[in-house]
Amino acid sequence: MENKYALFLGCTIPLRGRQYEKSAVEIGRLFGAELEPQQDFACCGFPIKSATREGTLLLAARNLAVAEEAGLEVLALCSSCASVLAEAAEELAEDDDLRKKVNEKLAKVKRKIEKPPRVRHFARWLYEEVGPEGIAEKVVAPLGDFRFAVHYGCHYLKPSWAFHDAEDPEAPHSLGDLLRATGADVVDYAEYKKCCGGALLGIDAELSLALAGEKLTRVKAAAPDAVVLVCPFCAVMYDDNQKKVAAQLEAELDLPVLFLPQVLGLALGLSAKDVGLKLAKNKCEKLIAAFAEAK
Amino acid sequence: MTIIKTDPNFKHEVAAEPGGEAIKYCFACGTCTAACPVRALDERYNPRKIIRMILLGLRDRVLESDFIWLCSTCYSCEERCPQGVPFAEIITAVKNIAAREGKLHPAYVTQLDLLKQFGRLYELEEFDNKKRLKMGLAELKTTCDEVAKLLDDE
Ligand code: SF4
Ligand code: SF4
Numbered sequence: 001m002e003n004k005y006a007l008f009l010g011c012t013i014p015l016r017g018r019q020y021e022k023s024a025v026e027i028g029r030l031f032g033a034e035l036e037p038q039q040d041f042a043c044c045g046f047p048i049k050s051a052t053r054e055g056t057l058l059l060a061a062r063n064l065a066v067a068e069e070a071g072l073e074v075l076a077l078c079s080s081c082a083s084v085l086a087e088a089a090e091e092l093a094e095d096d097d098l099r100k101k102v103n104e105k106l107a108k109v110k111r112k113i114e115k116p117p118r119v120r121h122f123a124r125w126l127y128e129e130v131g132p133e134g135i136a137e138k139v140v141a142p143l144g145d146f147r148f149a150v151h152y153g154c155h156y157l158k159p160s161w162a163f164h165d166a167e168d169p170e171a172p173h174s175l176g177d178l179l180r181a182t183g184a185d186v187v188d189y190a191e192y193k194k195c196c197g198g199a200l201l202g203i204d205a206e207l208s209l210a211l212a213g214e215k216l217t218r219v220k221a222a223a224p225d226a227v228v229l230v231c232p233f234c235a236v237m238y239d240d241n242q243k244k245v246a247a248q249l250e251a252e253l254d255l256p257v258l259f260l261p262q263v264l265g266l267a268l269g270l271s272a273k274d275v276g277l278k279l280a281k282n283k284c285e286k287l288i289a290a291f292a293e294a295k
Numbered sequence: 296m297t298i299i300k301t302d303p304n305f306k307h308e309v310a311a312e313p314g315g316e317a318i319k320y321c322f323a324c325g326t327c328t329a330a331c332p333v334r335a336l337d338e339r340y341n342p343r344k345i346i347r348m349i350l351l352g353l354r355d356r357v358l359e360s361d362f363i364w365l366c367s368t369c370y371s372c373e374e375r376c377p378q379g380v381p382f383a384e385i386i387t388a389v390k391n392i393a394a395r396e397g398k399l400h401p402a403y404v405t406q407l408d409l410l411k412q413f414g415r416l417y418e419l420e421e422f423d424n425k426k427r428l429k430m431g432l433a434e435l436k437t438t439c440d441e442v443a444k445l446l447d448d449e
Contacts, residue, residue: 011416014435015423022430042414042439048446050364050390051403053313058445059410109441158370159381169374195332195369202402203364210336211367276430 005125006072006117007035008063010081010232011043016240017232019276020077023261024122026274030138030265031130035075035122040066044081045088060088061102064119065111074119079155079231082121086162089116121156123230123260124166127174135181140269142183146286148263149187149224150175151215151238153231154195169193175260179228182267189222191215198233201241206248212237213249226256226284228263235259239281256284266291301352309349312391314384321346327372327382333365340365342372342382349389358393364400411446414439 005028013021021037028035045059063085067074076082092099093116103112120128157169167174172193176186197211216238219227229235237245239257246253257280265275272278272292309315327342334340339362348357357363363386372382393399409416414436424434 009435014415014419014427015417018427018430018432021432025432037433037435039436040439040441042442043410043416047406047416048403048410049368049387051394051399051407052446053387053391055407055446059442062441062445105445109444111441154367154369154371158374159383160374169370195367195371197332197367199367199369200333200365202406203400207333207337207365208367211332214336 003032004034004036004072005075006041006067006070007037007122008041008044008067008074008076008078008081008085009037010076010078011047012232012236013077017077017235017259019262019279020232020235020259023259023265023270023275024077026270027126027261027265027268030268030270031134033129036072038066038070038072044076044078044084046080046084049084056084057088057091057102058105060084061092061106061113061116062109062111064089064092064116065106065113067117068113068115069111073117075122075125076119077122077230078233079121079153080233082119082124083155083159083162086119087159089119090162092116121163121230123156123175123178124163126261126264127178128166132177132181135178135264135268138269139182139267141267141291143263143267144183145290146226147185147187147224148179148258149189149219149222149227150179150192151196151219151227151229151234152193153229153234156230175228175230178260178264182264184263184267187222187224189218191218196231196234196237198237201237208237209241209245209248212241213245216242216245216253216255217249217251220251220253220255224255225286226258226263228258228260230260242282254282256280256282256286258284258287263287299353300355302354303352305352305354305357306350308354308392309385309388312388314381315388317378317380318346318349318385320378321350321380322378323347324377326375326377327380330371330375332369332371333367337365342386345386345389346380346382349385357389358396358398363389363393364402407446411443413437414442 045056
C-alpha cells in the first residue's frame with residue numbers, strides 16, 4: 001500500500017477546485033501513486049481557529065484519526081489544510097497529555113489518535129518524491145513557449161516548524177523548479193512571497209481585495225501567460241474574485257489562473273480534459289489554443 | 296482627562312492560552328509590524344502595538360477593537376521575529392478570549408454554524424456530486440455529523 005495516499009480535499013476544492021483535484025489525481029497516477037479522498041474527511045479545522053483553537057485541534061485530530069485508521073499518509077491540496085493538519089500532527093505526536101485530552105473528546109465520535117500520520121502538501125510530495133528531474137524525464141509536450149508567475153502563498157511554507165523546515169519561506173523555489181522542469185519560463189516579480197489576503201475575505205472584503213490587488217498588480221507587470229498556484233483559497237481570491245479586485249483597483253487584470261498540476265499535467269501528456277483546463281473564470285486561452293483546440 | 300482602565304492580569308491571561316506563552320519575550324523591535332502585509336495597507340493594524348497594549352493591560356480596548364480580526368494568518372511576523380514570539384498565535388489567543396466573552400466576529404459565528412450543519416464551509420449538493428462523477432472524481436458524503444458533535448461543547 002506504499003503508493004496509496006489519503007487525499008485531503010478540505011471545504012473548497014470539492015466545489016470550486018475540481019480542476020485542481022482532477023489534475024493532481026492524474027499526476028499521482030502517472031507516477032504510480034493512488035490519491036484517494038476519504039469519505040469521512042471533513043473540514044480541517046483551520047477556518048474556525050480565530051473562534052476556538054481547541055475546536056480547530058479537535059477537527060484536525062479527527063481527520064488525522066480517519067487517515068490513521070486507513071493506515072495512510074495524508075496529502076493535502078489546500079495549503080491551509082496542510083498547515084493546520086501538519087501542526088496538529090506535530091503537537092499530538094510530541095505531547096502525550098495533549099493527545100490523551102484530545103482522545104477523550106474524540107471518543108464521542110468513536111475516533112482515536114495513536115500515532116498521527118505524516119502530512120504533506122501535494123506539491124511538497126511531488127517535489128520530494130518525483131522532483132524536477134523526475135518531471136523533466138517524462139515531459140512529452142515541452143512548454144518552452146510559456147511564461148508563468150508562481151504564487152507560493154503562505155501555508156504551503158509556513159509555519160515552517162510544522163513542515164520540519166522543508167523549505168526556507170524567505171527564499172522558496174520548489175514550485176518554480178517544478179514548473180521550469182517543463183521547459184517553461186518562470187518570471188520574477190516584486191513581492192512574490194506576499195499573502196493573497198484570502199483569510200480576510202469574510203472579515204473586511206475591501207482590505208482582502210486590496211491585498212490581492214497589490215499582488216496581482218505586481219504579477220501583471222511581469223506579463224506572464226498565467227499565474228500558477230497551489231491553494232484553492234488563493235484561487236478564490238485571484239480567479240473567482242479577480243473581477244472585483246480589478247474593479248477596486250480600477251485597472252485591467254485579465255490574468256489567467258492555473259493550479260500547478262494542471263500545467264505539469266499538460267507537459268506530461270495529460271489531455272486538456274484530464275487537467276480541467278477550461279475550468280477557471282480566467283482561462284488560459286494560450287494553453288487552450290495549444291492543447292485543447294490544436295488536437 | 297479620561298482614565299483608561301487597565302487590567303494588569305491581561306498579559307497572564309494571554310500567556311495562559313496555547314501559543315500565548317512567549318509574549319513575555321517581546322522586546323518591541325517592530326520586526327513583526329514591518330513584515331506584516333496587512334499593516335502595509337491598513338494603519339489600524341499593528342502587531343507590535345497590539346503586543347504593547349496587551350502588556351500594558353488594555354484589555355477592553357483590545358478585546359472590543361475591530362483590529363484584532365484583521366490578521367490574515369500569513370505567519371510572516373513570527374517567521375521573522377528575532378525573539379521567537381509567535382504573533383499569529385498570540386492574536387489567535389486574543390480572538391479566542393474575545394470569542395469566549397461573546398465578542399466573536401459574526402463571520403466566524405456563521406462559519407461555525409455551517410460547519411456544524413455540513414461538516415464543511417460550503418454545502419456540497421447532489422448536483423456537485425454529479426459534476427464530480429462526470430469528471431471521474433469520487434462522489435463525496437454531503438454531511439458529517441461528527442463535526443457538530445465535536446464542536447457542540449466548544
Ligand atoms: S518581532 Fe518579535 S520581538 Fe519584535 S516586536 Fe514583534 S513580537 Fe516583539
Ligand atoms: S500573521 Fe497576521 S500579524 Fe503576522 S504578519 Fe501576517 S497578517 Fe500580519
